[in-house]
Structure formats: C-alpha cells, structure tokens
C-alpha cells in the first residue's frame with residue numbers, strides 16, 4: 001500500500017525509519033490541518049512510544065493511534081509536548097485503553113510516572129530521546145530529540161510548526177523564553193528533521209529556526225517603529241493603536257490574533273528595554 005501524503009486523516013503515515021504520524025481530523029484556526037500524534041520506535045523494537053494523544057472526545061483518533069501501534073499492549077509509553085487541549089485532551093482515553101505510563105513537563109499531565117526534566121535522556125521503544133525544555137509557546141513546552149543511529153528527529157510540539165509560526169499563549173507563553181528556546185534549538189545542528197505538532201514534517205530544523213528568529217526580529221522592529229510614530233512606550237501604549245499601525249493591511253478578522261502578538265512583543269520590549 002502506498003504511504004499517504006500529508007494531510008491524510010486517521011491513518012498511519014510513515015515519515016522515516018522510526019516515526020509515523022497519525023493526523024487527527026480536527027482542523028481549525030489554531031490547529032491548522034489538525035493535531036499530529038506521533039508514534040515512534042526503533043526498527044528492532046516491538047513496542048512504540050506515542051507523543052501527544054490529541055484532542056478530547058476523539059475516539060476515532062484514539063483507535064487510529066492504537067491501531068498504528070498494532071494494539072493497546074504495544075504502547076510502551078506516552079509523552080506530552082505541552083498542555084494545550086488539542087494535544088492532551090485525548091490522554092485519559094488513551095491511558096484507559098493502554099495503561100501506558102505518561103510523562104510531561106507538568107505533573108498535571110503525567111500518569112503513573114514522574115515529570116520530565118531538562119536534558120533528561122529517555123530510553124523508550126528502543127530509542128534514545130533527549131528532553132529539551134523549550135518554553136515560549138507555553139511555559140511547559142518541551143522538544144524531544146530522538147537520536148537513533150544516523151537519523152535525528154525533533155518532536156517539536158507547537159514550538160516549531162510544519163507551516164507558519166506559532167502564537168505564544170498569553171497565559172504563560174513568553175517571547176523572551178521563546179527566543180531563548182529557538183536559540184537553543186539552532187544549536188542542535190543541521191540534518192535534524194522536524195516532526196511538528198501541526199503541519200507536515202520538515203527535513204531540516206536549523207533553517208526554520210533561523211527564519212523564526214528573523215521573523216520575530218522584523219516584527220519587533222516594526223513595533224518599535226510604531227512606538228516611535230505614536231510617541232509611546234511599551235508600558236503605556238494602547239496595543240490596539242500598535243495593531244492599527246503595524247497591521248494596517250491585515251484582514252480585520254485576523255486582528256484578534258494580531259492583538260495577541262502585539263501584546264506578547266510589547267511585554268518583551270517592556271521586560272528587556274531593547
């Protein structure tokens with residue numbers, strides 16, 4: 001049977017020798033094509049590790065993930081990249097079906113196992129997986145670097161997307177953290193593929209991270225320019241006035257998202273004073 005190409009819903013799409021995606025049928029403004037649940041194992045391992053169970057109330061997705069691993073007993077462990085409901089909502093259904101221990105940065109999403117630690121090395125499904133705490137999209141975001149012989153892949157959650165750039169959560173996301181995390185990911189080196197939480201997989205992490213850093217730098221410059229024009233400081237400006245300056249050409253339906261982004265960048269400028 002030919003391997004399906006992205007996007008293909010609720011089927012296993014093999015991406016490389018260790019990883020396959022099961023794309024959930026939950027497309028939307030924040031979800032893109034839908035949430036990617038990743039299933040991975042070393043070629044000689046009988047059992048799998050699942051990364052990000054997917055959204056709540058999605059039994060067809062839970063069943064597709066279990067089928068992709070050859071049955072509920074074949075899932076050795078579950079890992080969570082971050083707390084957002086479209087990644088964690090299906091967790092308890094998958095745990096109920098498989099009994100698999102689950103690890104995440106936050107204890108809230110752990111089941112029968114301890115929270116992840118930065119730079120921890122996991123031995124799971126025959127793979128060696130390095131945990132990198134990469135806050136910014138949310139405070140609890142981790143990126144998982146799977147490093148079997150010769151083929152490196154980064155499970156990036158929503159820190160690096162297959163398409164577009166992520167919004168930073170106004171609750172506990174932070175541009176300062178995000179820029180630090182991107183700079184860390186740039187050190188991973190060339191030839192590491194990206195297995196993102198949304199969108200297609202990407203062949204090389206580093207150029208994407210450089211583009212993200214450049215994109216954020218340009219936006220910060222545009223916002224500094226708007227502050228100059230308005231004669232205001234990041235602390236006292238009305239964010240909507242900055243949106244009107246920077247995003248004058250934007251479709252008004254996207255202004256709420258632009259307002260979020262502007263707030264994130266103003267907070268950064270206020271924190272750093274640069």
Ligand SMILES: [Zn+2]
Nearest residue numbers: 082084137158
């Ligand atoms: Zn997210």
